[in-house]
Amino acid sequence: MDKLNVLLVDxxxxxxxxxxxxxQDEFHDxxxxxxxxxxxxxxxxxxxxxxxxxxxxxxxxxxxxxxxTELKILYxxxxxxxxxxxxxxxxxxxxxxxxxxxxxxxxxxxxxxVIAIEExxxxxxxxxxxxxINEQDEQIEExxxxxxxxxxxxxxxxxxxxxxxxxxxxxxxxxxxxxHRNNISRKLRLKGSNSLLKFAINNKNLx
Numbered sequence: 001m002d003k004l005n006v007l008l009v010d011x012x013x014x015x016x017x018x019x020x021x022x023x024q025d026e027f028h029d030x031x032x033x034x035x036x037x038x039x040x041x042x043x044x045x046x047x048x049x050x051x052x053x054x055x056x057x058x059x060x061x062x063x064x065x066x067x068x069t070e071l072k073i074l075y076x077x078x079x080x081x082x083x084x085x086x087x088x089x090x091x092x093x094x095x096x097x098x099x100x101x102x103x104x105x106x107x108x109x110x111x112x113x114v115i116a117i118e119e120x121x122x123x124x125x126x127x128x129x130x131x132x133i134n135e136q137d138e139q140i141e142e143x144x145x146x147x148x149x150x151x152x153x154x155x156x157x158x159x160x161x162x163x164x165x166x167x168x169x170x171x172x173x174x175x176x177x178x179x180h181r182n183n184i185s186r187k188l189r190l191k192g193s194n195s196l197l198k199f200a201i202n203n204k205n206l207x
Contacts, residue, residue: 057084
């Protein structure tokens with residue numbers, strides 16, 4: 001089997017070292033590149049293509065979701081796992097909307113990380129066993145159908161910005177924003193003059 005380049009990021013060096021040992025003991029075909037700084041980790045990805053990225057969520061300056069989102073722009077096929085202490089439904093949904101393949105609680109990381117990696121490598125999603133979220137949640141699937149630009153437009157709408165303000169923020173024409181709004185409404189199956197605004201505000205925490 002070919003070696004897989006694995007990016008591992010956590011801003012706690014001792015925890016990071018332990019993760020490296022756990023992963024290396026189970027996956028001998030992994031070449032692990034570990035970083036305690038998400039910025040340095042991202043810089044390394046500009047010159048080295050990673051097959052799998054495992055990142056902590058709570059880090060200064062660039063959190064795990066932001067890091068993984070940027071990595072997916074570089075390498076759309078990269079597999080990703082997020083490590084976190086958070087059990088809140090909104091955070092997990094936000095992670096899924098942003099394309100994370102695995103969501104593992106740090107409380108159970110030793111027991112679950114190996115399983116999560118195995119499942120993600122098979123092409124499956126893995127989420128720590130919690131009752132608060134269903135990975136097939138229809139709302140998540142609908143949001144995942146939006147492009148990155150459409151998500152930015154939807155976020156602008158959730159902030160009560162006008163189409164003109166959003167156009168200025170994204171450096172595009174007003175007509176382009178109106179086209180995006182129509183596409184978003186179609187993908188989310190929204191009808192009515194205020195339905196898009198209502199949806200954006202109600203789901204602001206997912207954007």
